[in-house]
Amino acid sequence: MLTVYGEGRGFRVVWLLEELGLVYRLRPVDLLAVGNDPDFLAINPAGFIPALQDGETIMVESIAILEYLLARYGPGSLAVAPDDPAFASYLQFLHLGEAGLAGPMNAVFVGRELAPEAEREARVTRWARETFEARLGLVIRRLTDSPYLAGDRFTAADISVSYALLFGMRTGNYVPGAVERDYLARTTARPAYLRTMESCQATKAWAARSPGL
The missing domain is CATH 1.20.1050.10 (Glutathione S-transferase Yfyf (Class Pi); Chain A, domain 2)
Incomplete structure (x- = not known):
């Protein structure tokens, strides 16, 4: 089971997972109380989000996580091959x-x-x-x-x-x-974006209070 820790930039990760049709678990992280979250700090001692746990593999940094997921689970889907002009x-x-x-x-x-x-x-x-x-x-x-x-x-x-x-x-x-x-x-x-908004309830609530989409 893939586990995504935190929304914020973790929204990118969840969106990609939804696009790829992969099963995942979203584990909330309260950055204002991260010092009281030893389970998360065991995953990322630096205490920032997002983080991805894939079995024994742990990744941080949202763009690196996207590249990891694409290389491992979605080559040729939402990535572009090196020999492609784009x-x-x-x-x-x-x-x-x-x-x-x-x-x-x-x-x-x-x-x-x-x-x-x-x-x-x-x-x-x-x-x-x-x-x-x-x-x-x-x-x-x-x-x-x-x-x-x-x-x-x-x-x-x-x-x-x-x-x-x-x-x-x-x-x-x-x-x-x-x-x-x-x-x-x-x-x-x-559709994958809309599903991501339903999964990321904190982001959905923030968007409802904000001037953006």
Whole structure:
């Protein structure tokens, strides 16, 4: 049995599992009380989510988990083969969804919402916002030519980037333009996404309170 620990970026993992039709268990993790969760800390002593347990194998970092699952359980489905012309685009956007979008947006959220008043809108927060916007430009340019980030078909790169855009929207720090709105309408209409929202009840509740999808 595959076990996913935590929602947040674990939403990406659950979404992929739903797309692949794999059986899994979602185990909630309260990051505000992680010190009182020795079972989770035994899985990931660093105390962050998500984590994946697959038998004796333990993985952390959402994009690495996606690559692991695709290589082990779903080759040729939501991945792109190295000899495919779309491989470079697929790989770039798979990682950009975290490194260039969700990571910087997380810094924006912390800087604007969680930092003490005197530290809000600090230079690092503005830098993170500028980084997000610059990387977003690459996404928009790609989507003006293709319905999905690897071309004509949905891949794990779209899971990665869609999550990042939804995170920005739900924290109130990003308003999508027409290109992104149309893109998210396509990705979030997928049956596997809808099943993921039902599985990830904390995310579903957060989305209901938020300005994003």
